[in-house]
Amino acid sequence: MSANELIVGIDLGTTNSCIACVLDGDVHVIPDESDSTLQASVVAFLDDGSVIVGNEAQNEVVVDPINTVVSAKRLIGRSFASSAVQRAIQDLPYRVVKGDALQPFIGIRGQRYALPEISGMVLRRMKDIANRYVGNEIKSAVVTVPANFNDTQRQMTKLAGELAGLNVVRVINEPTAAALAYGYGHNVNARVAIYDFGGGTFDLTILDIRGNIFEVLATAGDGHLGGDDFDIRLVKSLARAFEEQHGVSLDGDKIAYARLNHVAEKTKFELTETDQAIVNVKALASSSSGEALDLKFRLDRAGFMSHCQDIAQRTFLVCDEALRAAGLKASDLDQIILVGGSTRVPMVRDMVSKYFGKKPLTDINPDEVVAVGAAIQGAALAEDHFAGSPDQPRPLLLDVAPQSLGLASVDDYYEVLIEKNAQIPCERTQIFTTGKDGQTAVKIRIFQGEQDTVSRNTALGEIELYGLKAAPRGEVQIEVAFEIDANGIVVVRAKDLATGLEQATRLRVSAGYGEDELTAMKARYKE
Amino acid sequence: MTEASQKLAQLALGKSTARYSGLVCAGPHIGAQFYSAMATCNLVVETVDDVSKVVQSVGSKTRLVVLGDHIGQDRLSDICQRLRRLEHSHKVAILVFSNAFSEREFASRQQQIWNVDLCLPKTTPKDFLIEKLSTALVDRRPIAELGCLTIGIANEIDEVLSRIHTGDYYTILGVPATADSTQIRALFHKHAQVLHPDRHRSRAAQYGRTLQRLAHAYKRLSEIHSVLTSNTKRREYDLCLISATSLRHEPEKLPQSMKLELELCKTTDARIAVVESLIARMTGHWKAAYKAMHAAVSAEPDNFPLRDKAESVKKVYMLCAASHSVSNGNWS
Numbered sequence: 135m136s137a138n139e140l141i142v143g144i145d146l147g148t149t150n151s152c153i154a155c156v157l158d159g160d161v162h163v164i165p166d167e168s169d170s171t172l173q174a175s176v177v178a179f180l181d182d183g184s185v186i187v188g189n190e191a192q193n194e195v196v197v198d199p200i201n202t203v204v205s206a207k208r209l210i211g212r213s214f215a216s217s218a219v220q221r222a223i224q225d226l227p228y229r230v231v232k233g234d235a236l237q238p239f240i241g242i243r244g245q246r247y248a249l250p251e252i253s254g255m256v257l258r259r260m261k262d263i264a265n266r267y268v269g270n271e272i273k274s275a276v277v278t279v280p281a282n283f284n285d286t287q288r289q290m291t292k293l294a295g296e297l298a299g300l301n302v303v304r305v306i307n308e309p310t311a312a313a314l315a316y317g318y319g320h321n322v323n324a325r326v327a328i329y330d331f332g333g334g335t336f337d338l339t340i341l342d343i344r345g346n347i348f349e350v351l352a353t354a355g356d357g358h359l360g361g362d363d364f365d366i367r368l369v370k371s372l373a374r375a376f377e378e379q380h381g382v383s384l385d386g387d388k389i390a391y392a393r394l395n396h397v398a399e400k401t402k403f404e405l406t407e408t409d410q411a412i413v414n415v416k417a418l419a420s421s422s423s424g425e426a427l428d429l430k431f432r433l434d435r436a437g438f439m440s441h442c443q444d445i446a447q448r449t450f451l452v453c454d455e456a457l458r459a460a461g462l463k464a465s466d467l468d469q470i471i472l473v474g475g476s477t478r479v480p481m482v483r484d485m486v487s488k489y490f491g492k493k494p495l496t497d498i499n500p501d502e503v504v505a506v507g508a509a510i511q512g513a514a515l516a517e518d519h520f521a522g523s524p525d526q527p528r529p530l531l532l533d534v535a536p537q538s539l540g541l542a543s544v545d546d547y548y549e550v551l552i553e554k555n556a557q558i559p560c561e562r563t564q565i566f567t568t569g570k571d572g573q574t575a576v577k578i579r580i581f582q583g584e585q586d587t588v589s590r591n592t593a594l595g596e597i598e599l600y601g602l603k604a605a606p607r608g609e610v611q612i613e614v615a616f617e618i619d620a621n622g623i624v625v626v627r628a629k630d631l632a633t634g635l636e637q638a639t640r641l642r643v644s645a646g647y648g649e650d651e652l653t654a655m656k657a658r659y660k661e
Numbered sequence: 662m663t664e665a666s667q668k669l670a671q672l673a674l675g676k677s678t679a680r681y682s683g684l685v686c687a688g689p690h691i692g693a694q695f696y697s698a699m700a701t702c703n704l705v706v707e708t709v710d711d712v713s714k715v716v717q718s719v720g721s722k723t724r725l726v727v728l729g730d731h732i733g734q735d736r737l738s739d740i741c742q743r744l745r746r747l748e749h750s751h752k753v754a755i756l757v758f759s760n761a762f763s764e765r766e767f768a769s770r771q772q773q774i775w776n777v778d779l780c781l782p783k784t785t786p787k788d789f790l791i792e793k794l795s796t797a798l799v800d801r802r803p804i805a806e807l808g809c810l811t812i813g814i815a816n817e818i819d820e821v822l823s824r825i826h827t828g829d830y831y832t833i834l835g836v837p838a839t840a841d842s843t844q845i846r847a848l849f850h851k852h853a854q855v856l857h858p859d860r861h862r863s864r865a866a867q868y869g870r871t872l873q874r875l876a877h878a879y880k881r882l883s884e885i886h887s888v889l890t891s892n893t894k895r896r897e898y899d900l901c902l903i904s905a906t907s908l909r910h911e912p913e914k915l916p917q918s919m920k921l922e923l924e925l926c927k928t929t930d931a932r933i934a935v936v937e938s939l940i941a942r943m944t945g946h947w948k949a950a951y952k953a954m955h956a957a958v959s960a961e962p963d964n965f966p967l968r969d970k971a972e973s974v975k976k977v978y979m980l981c982a983a984s985h986s987v988s989n990g991n992w993s
Contacts, residue, residue: 303862347850461892515862530857557887559858561880565948567979608979617880620859 141274141303141516143311143508144260146253146291148207148334148360149475151175151188152505153260155268156513161315163502164267172501173263177255178202179242187259199227199392201242203252205362208334210249210294211287213592214238218358225366227388235646248647250290254297254659261298274301276512278504281307281330281337282355282536284582285594285624286643292621293652297659303515305621308332309339310350310533311507312473316498317343318510318529324468325351327456329449329486329494332474334360336449338456340467349532352459352555354452361402361476363445368398368433371441372413376429382419390419394429401433406478410434439481446482450489459555470494473503532557535618542579542588551616554584561617565631566599571607575600578614580624595643597626602637612637682707682722686715687729687758695758698790699725712736716743723753725794730759756781821856821878829902830885838899842890849886856882901943925967930960935967938974947978 142155142164150172154163163171170189178186178194179201186194194202208222214232223230229241239246257277264272277300279291288305295302309328316326322343330337337355341348372394373384384390397415404411411433417426457464472494476482486494514528534555541564543549551562566576576599583591602610611631619625628637647655683704699706704725709718712732719726726744728737741755757780781790824833831838836848854860856879861872888894919939926932938953954971961967 344850347853349846349850515859527854528860530853530859532853532857557883559876559880560883560887561877 139274139516140268140270140272141276141512142261142264142272143276143278143505143510143512144257145278145308145311145502145504145508146207146257146260146294147175147504148205148332148362149175150333150501151256151260152502153264154502154505154509155264155272156509157268161506161509162267163505164264166263167266173256173259174204175206175253175256176202176204177206177252179245181243185255187255196393196396199388201228203228203240203242203247205334206240206249206252206256209238209240210253211284211290212238216592221358225362227392233647235648237647248651248655250294250297251655251659253291253294257295257298257300258659261300272300274303274512274516276304276306276508276515277302278308278311278508279305279622280332280335280355280357281309281339281353282335282357283307283622284537284592285539285622286592286646288621288623289643289646292623297655299659304511305623306508306511306531307337307339307350307353307533307536307622308504309337309353309473310341310348310531311504311511312471312498313339313341313343313348313507314510314529314531315503315507316471316495317348318346318507321345325462325466326469326471327453327467327490328471328473329453329477330473331449331476331482332360333362333476336360336452338449338453340456340460340462346527346529347532348529350534350557351462352456353534353536354456354459355536356448356452359445359448359452361474361479364402364442364476364479365395365398367442367445368401368438369394372398372429372431375431376418376427379429380419380421380427382421382427384419387419393418402438402479405433405435405438406480408435435480443481443485446479446485449482450485453489464490467492471498472496473500475500533620533622534558535560536622537582537592538584539594539616539618539624540581540583540588540591542581546588548581548583548586548588548591552618556618558618558622559620561615563613563615566612566614567608568602568605568610569607572604573607573610574602574604576602576612580616580626594624595641595646597628598640599628599637600640602630614639681705681724682720683725683727684709684715684718684723685727686710686712686732687727688731694787695727695790698787698794701791702794704794712740715740716747719744719747719753725754725756727756727758730757821852821882830889830898834882834885834889838902845886845889849882852882853879922970925964925970926957926961927964928960931957931964931967934960942974947974951975951978 140155140157142153145152151174152163152172154161156162165171166173166189168189173188174192174195176188176191176195178191178198180186180194180198181201191202195204205222205226208226209219209230212219214230214236219230219238231239231241231246233239233248237248239248240252241247257275261272261275275295277291277295279288283291291305292302309330312328312330313326316322317324323345325340325342328337328339328341330339335355335357336359337353339353340351342351343349369391373391377383384394393415397413401411401413413429413431413433415429418429420426453464467490470486470490470492472483472486477486477494477496477500483494483496510529511531514530535552535558536554538550538554539552540548540550551564552560566578568576578597578599579588580594580597581588581591582594585591597614599612599614602612612628613631614626614628617625617627624641626639626641628639629635630637681704683699684707685699686709696706707718709715715726715728728740730737732740737757744753744755747753759780821833824835831840834845834848834852836845840848856875858872858876858879861875888898922939923932923935926935934953934957938950938957941947941950941953951971951974954974958964958968958971
């Protein structure tokens, strides 16, 4: 605690990141040396051993895709075995390897990097930008994550901050941050939906804003749906077109695919402005005789739409779910706010207007709004910046649990303890006892997700209650409190009911890192 | 050895470097923590048992007078006024050690009526005490300037927590049972503005254990809010509440088996406890049911039929609890 604690807000995005802070009551979106407020979330490992991060690394994505990490957020905190990681491995040109506890690592130039290390490098870059702007060292930050991030993903994001030398005082949901940026200081009294369609994820969050209170009513998301899907679709049709033109298949040519990816993204942007785009790639591959082959392809907006409509359509299944959870109809909403780069696609905007029956709000900058909201929350937590003004009281966020939290019960049945969309921080207690005489330890397996059987949910880890008093079965009773804190992170505490004393617990996180690994990691990034 | 404990040791050995003294008339509730905080701030502690002697005990080296709320409010303001009239009063800081006043009450009295410099709740953690005292005494800055916000919040938490353990959800939240969800939400928001842990993050160091109690109170309110604003959950809760109320007030309408159980009791204490247990059993709260039976048995330890009944409740409760342990089959 200090009088001039500055807590910045960082939007750590799949493709781009952004940083903002509140200085003297005004929100500043912080530009880098070349006046850009957006940084590519890219880390490039050069052959001379140096590492470059951000916009300057962007070039390496095309030149040296195998040694350049993009979209690290798609992998962070996930299990190597998950379908998301398996799919990402197909799309991403760099090598992803499996760790001992099923954590994914990135293998580059004979080195192994954990995902929090990569994200940590991006965060450090953001921190440096802010340090330069503010003229002081930034120590604390609010970092945003997609609303559907689970416990492990949030913990790993926090760890990334720590590796970057930042105290992550709060992890908040991107859509909630956007709502804060939209509503704070404007005395809004409305029900709003945040339609957040980013590069890799889609979330719909419904909030009720009453002056300075921002209460999330429900949130739903699809972690495998994003603007990248448009690119992938486009890349596929470009590759097919190339094959048709020249009779040469691009399969297995990672460099050609990386270039196509780049072109596809650009074409997508172009088609948001114009009705037609011409793709022209020189020397994409060579023929069997060694002759360089170019790709020429003409695409119009209608063609692109028919290609990708089903992807955008999938977002509305998520919208249905969120509305159901909030007990509302689409027409009950007063305002729709678009966040995320993919909402720039005109087709998406049209479809959103049709679904909700009203025109969405588009005059806020979808790239910066999340960082702005995070900065406002940071200032609210630091308190001093907002203290004492009665016409602008500090904002208060009431967010919800992203996914249900539960335990393994009989026959691997999943018993939900904390329901999805329960307001956080919240806590539920459960009593456990021993099943054998003289037993001194009990293990509890915890999961997150909405399926009936534990095997179809995400394993968060195992809690071990140990050092119990040896006694006949059933005599020792331990009350375990499961808490989801304001960060959306699970905290477990246990109490011996007979003595009222805190009971020792150990929480082993699945897809997490061992103590040794963590210590080594932290030591490495201590400068 | 920390600096604080070094000074404590010095004091104990009579080699104190303290130049000033602190006069304490705060009754038995003032804890060891407070004394050691004063010692850390270089104050020799003098205690005064007789309230009427406080003013005359103030000497030229007195820098701090600590008064407890056992003195009574009228007397308190009288003593403060007399202290202020003393010749060297400008050097004396007056501190009231009390849980009895809300933040607003204190703020209005502090300056105008009592002329007190600081009012702290008895739960104030030691580190915060030291910080406050040393700023006031060592740096010679008036304490009142530093402000004091903890009492009001401590009171509010106490109030909410005391209700949480007694009343039903409507009483706890402070709404009539007929309130609609808009009213319930508005009231919850009002509580949240004050009690949400985010509101207190930057002052966490001052709170000590109070912060945990505050978080606990908030989480309970939030849970209640979630039940009362969900149509299905609220209907379920209301049904339980109705049957519980009729159980309390019209025991003659109970089913035969429950009546028999009540008739086992010979004392009112046991009967009340058994009613509580029956209510808990109806709502599936076996832990509470068992605890209540336990209370009934302690009221009538020789009532063996009652003991048997309690034993069977305990069995069901254990069974409920055990279903978890068995299902988690990994034993070490």
